[in-house]
Amino acid sequence: MSNQSPGNRVQSELEQAVASGLLPDSVQQKAEHLLMRLQQPVRLALLGMPGSGKSTLINLLVGSDVIPDGVRLPTLQLIYGETEKTTCTLPDGSKTVLDSVDLNEIAALSPVFVEMQMPLPALRKISLLEVVAPNDPNAIHRAAQWAAKRSDVALWCTRGFNETEQRIWGTMPDLTKDHAFCMITRADYLKTEGLFEATVGAVKLAAKDEFSEVLPIATTQGIAARRADGTVDKAAMRDSGSSGLISAVLKQVERGRQSAVDMADVLLHQHADLLASIDKRSAPPEDEVAVPEPVAPKSKAVQELPVAETPKDDAVPEPVPEEPAKPAAAKPAAQDAISRLRAIAARKNVSRDAALDPAPTPAPAAELTAEQTPAVAEDKENDALAPATREAYEHVITYIAERGAELAATLDEQGDGGPAEVMSMTSDHIQWLCDYLNENGDVADQSLQRVRETAFDAADMVQLMQMEKGDSAALEAVSLMLQLKREIQADLAA
Structure with missing residues (x-):
């Protein structure tokens, strides 16, 4: 069974897509740029x-x-x-x-x-x-x-x-x-x-x-x-x-890599039909395909380092959809968006106690400094969260998990009109998160100050995205909300 982490899986698929020559020229350029971001320090x-x-x-x-x-x-x-x-x-x-x-x-x-x-x-x-x-x-x-x-x-x-x-x-x-x-x-x-x-x-x-x-x-x-x-x-x-x-x-390193991984994942899904032939050529034998079964929560979050080379970890394999006997017809835009959002939700947007994709934790010092120098390995032993901040964070994680299910249902019910509605709903949800984080938690926590800034930045970005009203813009807006969730999970796990 494959034990490839989600980040490595996306990078591997993007490498194949770039090398295939199947992408349109404008998309090829964007894919090459994303791949460069994932490969380079x-x-x-x-x-x-x-x-x-x-x-x-x-x-x-x-x-x-x-x-x-x-x-x-x-x-x-x-x-x-x-x-x-x-x-x-x-x-x-x-x-x-x-x-x-x-x-x-x-x-x-x-x-x-x-x-x-x-x-x-x-x-x-x-x-x-x-x-x-x-x-x-x-x-x-x-x-x-x-x-x-x-x-x-x-x-x-x-x-x-x-x-x-x-x-x-x-x-x-x-x-x-x-x-x-x-x-x-x-x-x-x-x-x-x-x-x-x-x-x-x-x-x-x-x-x-x-x-x-x-x-x-x-x-x-x-x-x-x-x-x-x-x-x-x-x-x-x-x-x-x-x-x-x-x-x-x-x-910053982790945030930059995760952002590139999310954008690459969306790009690959948008052009899945064009890339179907390389998916077949590179598909693993049946006995190596990861089966999407429920996985017991791990006792400790495992880190996915945010730069080009990521170490082996215990990240749960991505669910691999059953391949049809013959090439599938192109899905309507809204249906395609529903599938993508559900895939994201199944991987990330679950409650903290049953997370299938544990939040990344800060890299150990030896990864950043000299080989036997734990200087950068300084843990965050002095960065413990205040009880009020921890309680606020746990409420936010639950809120985001519940909203993810609602967003998927909206896409399912409203068809081609779903993406615009999801954009509007996501904007409202992120604004709620801004207000809630601004009024709750311990203001002395540096972690809370950083998360507040992240939430306000996400709110600004979603407002700009609303002008696009497209499926990809809706999914990128949802991704911003999930990135906020990951940052909070990382602080809770520290």
Whole structure:
């Protein structure tokens, strides 16, 4: 019996669809883009003024002193590779490839851009782009805009987020701002000088609407928390702010992958008739087909990591529909949407105690940092939910599960008019969730604050989707509600 996780199953099917050549040209381009998002590590860009601590933060994130203190390099991209290799782009546009990562040899070439390939475990999950520019606002602005097009998550490093930085960041695309963190570096120095509270308060006030989160971090303290024997001083790591950064990055990584998986799943279903022939060629033998039988709830949620390579897990196999003896005729639009919504509901939209698709939990530290470095593995032992928040979350999960059944019934009953009605109903449900979460739970919980923001973002997105009124838009709206449910489940399981 197959034990392939839903995320891996969707990626595998998308790979086959892209290679088949059966998709229309416009759809093929979208499919290739989604596949690239699923296959590649999440791209992090480190931005900020010169001397703001970007290089030191890179060393923390990858768990290795890639850029020693005092070394100055041009804009740098760090990616995974089985062996070390450096590609230097020179001022005349030519490239020189080195079979090592030798900083002296690199510096001697005076490159304008450097790509380092290294066998660091962290780089299987993320790639890093450190953007270097002269200490000139216009140059930094141009560099930041360039990086925004080449990254999924942005980390703006700062010592105080002054007016110049605010002006530069204010011009960044909204999509970048939605997936960005303001990193207040040198938090240890600020504490020593008695400036920590005032600086953090001022930055949060100036940046509250510009970033996903503002995170103070004592980067050198976080690096020092890694002991020579490979163990980590967890208390020092947490106190440095490193654990909070890693947790925040991992959530963005998971959210980005799950969004791509959902969109790919919808695309595959919309074009199932065109892809039927490759489904037959790649179908497993009968004795390997997963049978959609009830599954007892697991004692512990199993993680599906949110980037290209996901480890084996205990995720329940996807129910495989019985294949007809001959190709099926194309379904009416509403009927097709009903089937898709029911498939989603059967996999995800069930009560917490009988979930067939457990909510993902944060990745262990060793997955993001050096192989034996649990720095990023810092669990959320200090992130326990308050009873009021836990009670609110459980009510929300029950509400979403019940609404899913109603939405499926609406599509079933109203035929071709169902998708528009589902859009309207989903918009109302998400607005209810916004109001409920805004009035319930413990406001001191950072988890609740994040979930509230997610709910409000989902409400805005559904309002835009309502203009489409199509089957796919209705299903994507439902998917937003399910993503909110998954985020809450992850916090409950932490």
